[in-house]
Amino acid sequence: MYERIHLNQHWKVTGIGPEGNEIGPFEATVPGHVHIDLLKQGLIPDPMWRDQALHTQWIETYSWMYETEFHWPETYERGPAVLRFEGLDTIACIEVNGEVVGTADNMFISHSFPIGQALVAGTNRVRVHFTSVSTYLKDKEVNKYMSLFSQDRVFLRKMQCTFGWDWVHRLVSYGIWRPVYVESKPEGEIGSTFVRTLGLDGDTATLSWGTEALSRTGNGCLHVELLDGHGKIIWEQTEQIHDVGRIGFEGQFTVDHPNLWWPVGYGAPNLYHFRVRLLSEHGRTMDEKTEEIGIRTFEVEQIPDPQGESFTILVNGIRVFAKGGNWVPADPFPSRVTKGRYEHLLQVLVDGNMNMLRVWGGGTYELPEFWRACNRLGIMVSVDFMMACAQYPEHESWFEHAMRIEVEHAIKELRNHPSLVLWSGDNELAMNSNSEDDYWGKHICEQVTAPLCAQWDPTRPFFPTSPYLGRPFNSQDEGDCHYSSWYDMEFILGDQLDYRERIRQGRGRFLSECVSFGAPPMSSLLKMMTMEDIADESAEMWEFHTKDNPYNGQDELTHHRMLEKTANALFGPNLDPFMRTKKLEYVQYEFSRLQAEHYRRRKYASSGILFWMYNDCWPASGHAMIDYHGLPKAGYYGAKKAFTPVMISFEDHGRELAVWMVNDTLEDREGQITIKSMTTDGQEVSETHLCASVPANSSAMIRKMDKGDLGLLHSPANTVVQGIWREGGTVERVTYFDVLPVELKLPLSDLMVNWVADDPFSGVIEMSSAVYARVVSIDEELILEDNYFDLMPGETRSVKYRTISGTFEKHPRVTCWNMLENR
Known part of the structure; x- marks a missing residue:
């Protein structure tokens, strides 16, 4: 009989410092990260506030011991029992009852440790000892490889942006970051399963399927079935089992009149469920697995033309213009991202007329809740394998071995999601290289990512790196490119007055990254700094929460000063911190809207624009369209209008x-x-x-x-x-x-505002002006139908709203740049 005991409660954690000093034990959150528990205990200041992240850097120098106990009933079989961690961050040694049962060195994969020999009936103690990064690296030649933002990260299979980037502070943490449990399946178990759409022919879809199973009895059967969105079985098949051991099953079948999965805006994202059951000879279920799938095909159309070659995603044979952004981890401690947070961020994406995300290669492969929401909402997703902006030790055997395990694990875990549209080998390892060069990441591509994608996910497009194609890679004439009319150093260092013409000169075939930069709303700024910080001409806290890129080809301006220069050049300087912030916000609106309009006019000479970034990893000013707190920035509304x-x-x-x-x-x-x-x-x-x-x-x-x-x-x-x-x-x-x-x-506007609440969570805000009202903004923490728009003289505009959380029961604050009273 199949048994499972969840171990997500009753953990304690102890920190051991470099000199042997201890902190704790204290209660630990699982799934979680140690920073979260230290904050709960009042042992660290909030690293999200002002520059307090500087006062938490000691945490990464400690090793951390997690401990718990669980009860194993005498009636449960111990022999086949395994201790499964869905995610360990990162270098860990695992003990059960004082016996080492395994080690871990990769955050991105699950770990299963046989514990039958160590397990006892009754009380069992589990220890997980996380080794500090500095201890793990002490025998490594850390400066051997070129790596942007930090040299040490390439030696660890860990979320790369946790080491700091040009939009997030370094916050290296440790923890059991995904669920953990003990399970025993004495009669057998189901392994990896896949379902692929091989083709669509008229009203018929041809699908292939396969599953791995382990039989410990040598009898019984495997029963597979496809259920439609209403739970009705529309196809089923039974395979007999005659041997003990691991067995693979494969087959094909057809579905008449299938309900296809479509990206949002092109049709319904119809879902099916593929259920696999391992049955005993008497028909009892010994193990069961269900995969959420969609019937659809993906291709990338690349047609030579006078400019070069197109790059267009086809879904079910139909061209799709990709509109969206780049997804980064939604928290520096990814265990803290809840299902509700995912659903909020992804619903806002769809509400913003967007249909695609690119999961960037310096983050994680994201949790199941992310993928289920994308499947349900019709969001296309491309995924980088987790390497970004660095020279990795790809010719060292340990790294190739680690990547082989990780890539196969990622493919098998994600390949059934209908939202997953394509794989990319990495982010920017081969930027500005040519195909014949021995570029960074080429060895791993040739030996690991490309062959494993071909083996385990052959019907989904794979590209060796992003950007890819053209001479050199990152060409605007073929393949995908990382290009922005704003984030161009010639433009930044110039007078910037030709910005509209520069946007019109863009010709990228598929912009998989397009930088659009701006400040977050004032309410979000005040969650990371004080009003005095906002007004401070030295911009110390602005700089701390914006970060900078020392590799962008110029040292004259930081990211914040680049943004400030654009705001002053295009909209005029302002001494008032409120209005100055408004203009820092609006830079992102202007460039998001105009760039999105331009590339959509080029349809399908250009076939997609994904802004850098969609979401944020910590409280920041800069790239993201949705800030850390889930509030849309001005750039989001500019893109929404253009999309x-x-x-x-x-x-x-x-x-x-x-x-x-x-x-x-x-x-x-x-x-x-x-x-x-x-x-x-x-x-x-x-x-x-x-x-x-x-x-x-x-x-x-x-x-x-x-x-x-x-x-x-x-x-x-x-x-x-x-x-x-x-x-x-x-x-x-x-x-x-x-x-x-x-x-x-601009004449002075007597902006009139009327507010009608439908209920405590939603309503309508009505605005009008006798003269032209420039940049009307609703300055509340709401999800709005529209914002940061201009009102024509005599025009009345009604904007629907809903709350992010809680109720909204006050008259909204609405401003415009030329308002009679702008405070």
Whole structure:
């Protein structure tokens, strides 16, 4: 009979310092990390506040001993019992009743240790001893390999950004970071299982399946079945077992009229369940496993053209424009990321009209709750194997062996998720190399990642590295690229006044990283620093929570000063810390929106843009679109506007203004376009009405309009143009002015705000202004339908909201840049 005892409670932890001094024992959280428990005990300050992370660095110099006890009943079989840790972070020795049963040296894999010989009926004691990083590295040649941000990290199979990056402080921790349990399966067990979609032919899908099983009885059978979304069995098969030992089963079957899995915006993300049961000869279940799957195909279309070669994801044979961001660990201590936190971040992604994430190679392969949410929400995910921005010891046998185990484990654990669209060998190890070069990561690719993907997941696309293809890798003409019009040092060190033209010059085929930089909202800043810190001209705390990249080709400006320079150049300097912060926020909105609009107009000459980054790992100012606390930043709302399924945008053509429509849906769309030109103080200049048809899954220039007719040539500094797309009840807007933002003449606005609560958790905020209201922002911790938008003179805008947590029962604070009273 199958038995399992969970060991996620009643742990104690003790720290042992370099000199043998001890701290503890005290209660330990499992799954968890030692930083979390030290904070609970009041033994460290909160490392997220100001520069207090500096006062927690001693933790990594300690070794940590976790201990617990459990009861094993006399009636349970001890022989086949195993102690399974789904995740240990990282270098660990495991004892049961004083006997060493195993060791661990990889955070990214599970560990199973046979304990039948050490186990006793009654009380059993488990110890997990984590070795400090410094102790583990004492016989390593730490400076042998080039590694960005820290030299020591390449020797440990541990979350790489925990050693510090240009967006997170170094916070090296230890712990049993995933669930742990003891189990015994005396009659047999089911191993790795896969289901693949081999092809779609009309109304029929062909699937292959396979599973590994261990039989300890030599009889019985394996029963496999496919269940639809309602739990109905639509296919099943039974395989007889005649031998003791490990057995592999494989087969193929077809499904008529399948409900396909589609990415959000292209159809429903339909799910099936593939259930495998190991049955005794009398029909009793000895072990069972169920995998959540989707019926779909993935390809990457690469067609030569005059520019180079396209790079487009095909789902079920349909081209998909990828819109989204790069996912990094949502906490420096990944055990702290709950199911609710995952679901919030991923729902906000979908609400932002995005359909894809790239799991970056300096983090983790993410927990099952992440993948289940992506499957359910229709989010496409690409995954880097966990190597980033470094020269790894790939020719050393221990490293190749470790990677072989890790990569096979990751593939088998993730391959059934319908959301997983492609694998990449690493992040930026081969940046600016050519295919014939002996680039970093090439040996591991040729010997480990490529052959293992071909062996264990042959129907899913694999690329050796990211960025990849072109001469050199990171070309805008083929493959994927890591490119941003803002994060370009020539642009940063210049006057930046040509930023719109620079954006229009971008031609990347698939931007798997596109930097968009900005400050978080004031409420989030005040969770990491004081108001005095925010106003401090030395920007000490800003710098601490922004970090910098010493490898970006210039030493003149830090990341924070780069952002500040852009805000001053485009929007004008401001001595008031509130308004200065508003402009630091809006840089990200401007670049997110304009870059997303540009690349979508190029559809499918360009086929995707994934912003760097989507989420944040700790309280920070900088890259992320969603801050550490789960609150969308300005850049999120800029991208959301530009990622709307049917988008209207303007493109500057000298003396003409082009009106564009982009349709990401799979249906032709017909609607009405209104082009309205007004002065900022409310005088109407012109109004034009157009009927437009936009073919499915395409972009189209609808019309070029003479700027003279729009008033943009006569008085450009006080003239704004709005484009409105109407289709049924759908309304999409875009605004344009011909001068630099800092040159726009803004009258004072008497912004009017009305608030209607539907319930304590949701409602509508209504705003209007008699004159042009620049950058209207709702300054509350809410998830909003829209934010950081401009209001045309006389326009009324209604914005729905919902709370992140708790209730909202006060009049919302709403501001705009040219408000009569901006405080």
